[in-house]
Amino acid sequence: MSYDKDSHKIFDFIQNWARKHSIWVLAYGTGCGAIEIPPTMTSRYDAERLGVRGAATPRQADVLLITGYLTTKTLKRVIRVYEQMQDPKYVIGFGSCTINGGMYYDSYNTIKVLDKYLPVDVYINGCMPRPEAVLAGFAKLQQLIAEGKANGAQKYKENLEWYRENQKRISPHWVMPEYNW
Amino acid sequence: MELFLNILGAIATVILAFIVGMSYGGIVRKITARVQNRKGPPWYQNFIDAYKLYSKTTAIHHGWMHRMGPAFLMVSSVVTLMFVPVLNNGGWFENMNFQGDLIFLLYIMVFGSLGMALGAGQTGNPNSAIGVTRGLSQMVGFEIPWVMALVAMMIQYKTTSITGFIEVQQESGTWLMFSSPFAFIAAVLAMLGMFRYSPFDIVGAPSELASGPVSENGGKYLFTMMSSGSIFTFAKLTLYVDLFMGGANNLLVLLIKTFALYMVPVLYGLVSPRYRTEQAVRYFWGWPLFFGLLAIIYAVIF
Numbered sequence: 001m002s003y004d005k006d007s008h009k010i011f012d013f014i015q016n017w018a019r020k021h022s023i024w025v026l027a028y029g030t031g032c033g034a035i036e037i038p039p040t041m042t043s044r045y046d047a048e049r050l051g052v053r054g055a056a057t058p059r060q061a062d063v064l065l066i067t068g069y070l071t072t073k074t075l076k077r078v079i080r081v082y083e084q085m086q087d088p089k090y091v092i093g094f095g096s097c098t099i100n101g102g103m104y105y106d107s108y109n110t111i112k113v114l115d116k117y118l119p120v121d122v123y124i125n126g127c128m129p130r131p132e133a134v135l136a137g138f139a140k141l142q143q144l145i146a147e148g149k150a151n152g153a154q155k156y157k158e159n160l161e162w163y164r165e166n167q168k169r170i171s172p173h174w175v176m177p178e179y180n181w
Numbered sequence: 182m183e184l185f186l187n188i189l190g191a192i193a194t195v196i197l198a199f200i201v202g203m204s205y206g207g208i209v210r211k212i213t214a215r216v217q218n219r220k221g222p223p224w225y226q227n228f229i230d231a232y233k234l235y236s237k238t239t240a241i242h243h244g245w246m247h248r249m250g251p252a253f254l255m256v257s258s259v260v261t262l263m264f265v266p267v268l269n270n271g272g273w274f275e276n277m278n279f280q281g282d283l284i285f286l287l288y289i290m291v292f293g294s295l296g297m298a299l300g301a302g303q304t305g306n307p308n309s310a311i312g313v314t315r316g317l318s319q320m321v322g323f324e325i326p327w328v329m330a331l332v333a334m335m336i337q338y339k340t341t342s343i344t345g346f347i348e349v350q351q352e353s354g355t356w357l358m359f360s361s362p363f364a365f366i367a368a369v370l371a372m373l374g375m376f377r378y379s380p381f382d383i384v385g386a387p388s389e390l391a392s393g394p395v396s397e398n399g400g401k402y403l404f405t406m407m408s409s410g411s412i413f414t415f416a417k418l419t420l421y422v423d424l425f426m427g428g429a430n431n432l433l434v435l436l437i438k439t440f441a442l443y444m445v446p447v448l449y450g451l452v453s454p455r456y457r458t459e460q461a462v463r464y465f466w467g468w469p470l471f472f473g474l475l476a477i478i479y480a481v482i483f
C-alpha cells in the first residue's frame with residue numbers, strides 16, 4: 001500500500017477518494033468529550049452525510065477517536081484496540097486533554113501527550129470541542145487522506161520500538177500480543 | 182454455445198442483484214435519514230463503503246471456519262438467486278428451475294446463516310456467540326410462519342416450483358396475494374424477521390452486542406458479507422414478487438414491485454424499537470403463526 005503523495009496513479013486516487021468518503025469511527029468514549037459525539041452524529045449536525053458513521057468493533061473501524069483524557073489504566077486497552085484495527089487506520093485526538101493534558105496537566109493518573117503513545121493524525125482542540133469543531137476535524141482528516149498524508153499507521157509501524165518504550169513506561173506489566181500487521 | 186450463454190446470463194444476474202441490492206441499501210439509509218430529519222448520505226454511499234472495505238488490508242485469522250463463514254454466506258445468496266426467476270419470460274436472466282425448487286430454496290436460504298454461525302463461533306468472541314444464538318432463535322421464530330405460508334400455497338395450487346406459481350398467476354390473471362391472502366399476510370410478517378430491520382435487529386445490535394456475529398470481521402470479510410447481503414436481499418424480494426405479486430415482465434416493473442415490498446420491513450422498522458429475543462420469537466409464534474394456520478385451512482377447504 002503506497003501512501004506516496006507524488007505517485008499520481010489513478011488507482012490510488014480512487015482508493016483515497018473512497019476512503020475519504022467512508023470513515024467508520026470507533027469512538028473510545030471514556031473522556032468527558034464523548035458527550036459531543038451524539039449531537040455530531042444525529043439530526044442537528046448529521047455526520048453521516050459526509051460518510052462518517054459509527055463502527056461497532058475495532059475490526060471494522062477506520063478511525064479511532066480518543067475523546068479526551070486517557071487514564072494510565074485505560075491506555076493499554078486503547079493500544080490493544082488500535083492494534084486490532086485494520087490498515088489503513090487513523091487516530092483523532094479529541095479535546096485539549098489529548099494534546100497536552102488539558103485541565104489534567106498535573107494529574108497523577110492520566111497520560112498527557114497522546115502522540116507519545118499512539119500516532120495521532122488529527123487533533124481537535126477545545127475543552128470540549130463543539131460539533132462544528134469535530135466536523136472540521138473530520139474535514140481535515142478527509143483532506144489529509146485525499147492528499148495521502150494521513151500515514152500515522154506507517155509511522156507507528158516504523159517507530160514501534162519508541163512507542164513501545166513509552167507505552168511500557170506507563171504500564172509496566174506488559175502482557176500483550178505482538179503487533180503483527 | 183447454449184451453456185456459454187447461460188453462464189453469461191448467470192453472471193449478469195449476479196451483477197444486477199449486486200447493483201440493485203446495494204442501491205436499495207443506500208436508498209434505505211437515505212430514507213432513514215429523512216425520517217430522522219437528517220440529510221443523510223448519498224444513495225451511492227454503500228458502493229463507496231464496499232470499495233473502501235475491499236481496499237483495506239485484512240490480517241485477521243481465527244481459523245479456517247472463520248474464513249469460510251463469509252464464503253458460505255456468499256454461496257448461499259448466489260445459489261438462492263440462481264433459483265429465483267428474475268423475469269417471467271426468462272430472457273437474459275436464465276435461471277435453474279425444476280419441480281420442487283421451492284422446497285430446495287427453503288433449505289438453501291438458511292444454509293448461509295448456519296455457515297456464518299459456525300464461522301462466528303470459531304472467533305471465540307463472546308459477542309459473536311450471543312449474536313449467533315439470537316439469530317438462530319429468531320430464525321426458528323420466523324421460519325415457521327414462512328414455511329406454513331408456502332405449504333399452504335403448495336397445497337392450494339398443487340405445484341412446488343416457482344415458475345409453476347408464476348404460471349398459475351398468469352392463467353388466472355390475479356396475484357396470489359389476493360387469491361390466497363392469509364398466506365401472503367403470514368409471509369409478509371415472516372419477512373419482517375427475515376430482513377432483520379428493527380424491531381428484529383436483535384442479531385447485529387451495534388451497541389448492545391458490538392454487531393454480533395460480524396464483530397471479528399473487518400475489511401474484505403465485511404465486503405463479502407455486505408455484497409452477499411445485497412444479493413440476498415434482491416433474491417428474497419424477487420422471490421416474494423414471483424410468488425405473490427405475479428412476477429415481473431420487465432426490469433422496471435420488477436424494481437417498482439420489489440421496492441414497494443422492501444418498504445414494508447424498512448418503514449415498519451423505522452418506527453419500532455428493538456425487541457428482546459424472546460419477544461421476537463413470541464411475536465412470530467403469535468399472529469404470523471395464526472395466519473399461517475388459517476392459510477393452510479383455507480387451502481385445504483377451498
Ligand code: SF4
Pocket residue numbers: 031032033067068069094095096097098102103104126127128129
Ligand atoms: S479536553 Fe476538556 S472536555 Fe475533553 S476530556 Fe479533557 S477535560 Fe474533558
